[in-house]
Amino acid sequence: MNDEPKRYHHGDLRRAMLDTAMEMLAEDNGWQFTLRELARRAGVSHTASYKHFPDKAALLAELALIGMDRLRVALLAARPPAPATLREQFLEMSRAYVRFGTANPNLYRLMFSADARAAASLRLKERGEAALAVLVELIEEGQGTGWLRRREVYEQTSAGWAHLHGVTLLTMDGLLGPDTVRSDHAAEAALQILLEGLEAEKS
Amino acid sequence: MNDEPKRYHHGDLRRAMLDTAMEMLAEDNGWQFTLRELARRAGVSHTASYKHFPDKAALLAELALIGMDRLRVALLAARPPAPATLREQFLEMSRAYVRFGTANPNLYRLMFSADARAAASLRLKERGEAALAVLVELIEEGQGTGWLRRREVYEQTSAGWAHLHGVTLLTMDGLLGPDTVRSDHAAEAALQILLEGLEAEKS
DNA sequence: GCGATGAAGTTACTATTGTCAACATATGTT
DNA sequence: AACATATGTTGACAATAGTAACTTCATCGC
Numbered sequence: 390m391n392d393e394p395k396r397y398h399h400g401d402l403r404r405a406m407l408d409t410a411m412e413m414l415a416e417d418n419g420w421q422f423t424l425r426e427l428a429r430r431a432g433v434s435h436t437a438s439y440k441h442f443p444d445k446a447a448l449l450a451e452l453a454l455i456g457m458d459r460l461r462v463a464l465l466a467a468r469p470p471a472p473a474t475l476r477e478q479f480l481e482m483s484r485a486y487v488r489f490g491t492a493n494p495n496l497y498r499l500m501f502s503a504d505a506r507a508a509a510s511l512r513l514k515e516r517g518e519a520a521l522a523v524l525v526e527l528i529e530e531g532q533g534t535g536w537l538r539r540r541e542v543y544e545q546t547s548a549g550w551a552h553l554h555g556v557t558l559l560t561m562d563g564l565l566g567p568d569t570v571r572s573d574h575a576a577e578a579a580l581q582i583l584l585e586g587l588e589a590e591k592s
Numbered sequence: 593m594n595d596e597p598k599r600y601h602h603g604d605l606r607r608a609m610l611d612t613a614m615e616m617l618a619e620d621n622g623w624q625f626t627l628r629e630l631a632r633r634a635g636v637s638h639t640a641s642y643k644h645f646p647d648k649a650a651l652l653a654e655l656a657l658i659g660m661d662r663l664r665v666a667l668l669a670a671r672p673p674a675p676a677t678l679r680e681q682f683l684e685m686s687r688a689y690v691r692f693g694t695a696n697p698n699l700y701r702l703m704f705s706a707d708a709r710a711a712a713s714l715r716l717k718e719r720g721e722a723a724l725a726v727l728v729e730l731i732e733e734g735q736g737t738g739w740l741r742r743r744e745v746y747e748q749t750s751a752g753w754a755h756l757h758g759v760t761l762l763t764m765d766g767l768l769g770p771d772t773v774r775s776d777h778a779a780e781a782a783l784q785i786l787l788e789g790l791e792a793e794k795s
Numbered sequence: 796g797c798g799a800t801g802a803a804g805t806t807a808c809t810a811t812t813g814t815c816a817a818c819a820t821a822t823g824t825t
Numbered sequence: 826a827a828c829a830t831a832t833g834t835t836g837a838c839a840a841t842a843g844t845a846a847c848t849t850c851a852t853c854g855c
Contacts, residue, residue, distance in 0.1 A: 548782035575750040579751035582747065627814090639834070
């Protein structure tokens with residue numbers, strides 16, 4: 390790496406465009422950015438992207454996939470080390486999930502948008518499930534130790550994912566608490582309530 | 593109504609455009625429909641809409657508001673009559689919520705989209721809360737009768753809305769169950785799990 | 796070495812779009 | 826009857842996604 394600045398063939402434009410697109414995604418207009426502006430920032434002509442992506446939708450789909458991977462990494466990184474209870478692990482990872490969304494609102498929205506789905510439905514679903522795999526494991530383990538109620542694992546997984554998804558989006562939209570001040574607290578409370586629905590009755 | 597076919601001033605173009613736009617919203621491209629196509633279908637010139645809406649975003653925002661109202665109506669209509677328990681009422685309205693979303697996916701997405709939010713943030717939040725008011729009442733009542741755990745009402749409301757929102761969106765995206773076949777069952781189970789998190793311990 | 800082959804970029808063009816400004820026509824108020 | 830206003834229309838503009846045809850360059854068989 391660290392080649393001379395001006396190559397005539399840029400080296401790795403595909404990567405560069407994805408990177409710049411990811412930056413632009415974080416800005417105000419979400420993924421309504423223009424392919425031409427993207428090319429401008431990457432320092433190439435406005436049709437260069439077509440050598441790497443069939444169309445804009447494909448580019449967006451790629452970003453969404455990357456987003457799913459980052460979510461997976463974020464969840465794994467948030468898992469607390471050894472002496473933590475399963476409950477603590479679950480809570481911490483749930484918080485990380487919500488934080489990932491609120492920290493990258495446009496990316497998160499894109500990951501579940503109809504636009505991205507249209508261009509990468511299958512792969513997106515796979516990568517999404519891969520991201521959630523850690524939580525699924527945790528649920529399985531929790532049923533084993535008696536921490537969680539016995540139920541079909543996919544039922545609890547569905548409930549958990551849906552809950553996290555909803556908390557994340559409503560928080561992003563400023564719709565969660567009665568006001569923005571208490572929205573963090575509302576999110577935290579919502580997570581507790583989810584857990585109470587998943588956990589076995591206290592002995 | 594039922595005027596002669598060709599008026600020079602159309603009568604109520606604003607309403608007509610909202611109606612046609614609502615139809616187009618249900619089609620494949622969501623709210624990516626073009627203002628010109630909308631005008632074409634309404635039988636007017638491509639700039640007629642600007643006499644009624646400042647720009648496309650405003651039109652979309654209006655649709656989103658209408659959507660919130662329809663959601664409110666759908667929830668109210670789903671409330672079961674007299675001899676139903678609070679639990680039954682809550683469940684039935686929850687199902688209605690999810691059904692509303694899956695029956696009008698693009699409208700539902702629009703209602704929570706960044707696009708609509710940008711043009712009607714305040715009013716959208718109000719109308720959304722109005723739609724949910726029935727559920728809030730139910731929660732308050734449920735705390736009173738001892739059906740629900742005692743907690744800040746807004747905490748349970750947040751958890752409930754988030755959960756419904758998540759179930760609705762994931763179902764729409766075909767991400768809920770392990771496969772599409774069991775997605776209905778997954779949604780139903782998720783609702784049960786939510787309730788178990790809200791309800792007081794059985795005596 | 797070396798020439799051809801194809802990948803990576805560019806320039807020029809098309810069809811479409813949102814929006815604006817200037818104009819036209821109906822409506823209703825006085 | 827005449828004017829002011831709301832409602833529509835025509836025609837333009839700048840910007841966009843995408844195509845086609847051309848150029849440049851790097852690599853691989855020889």
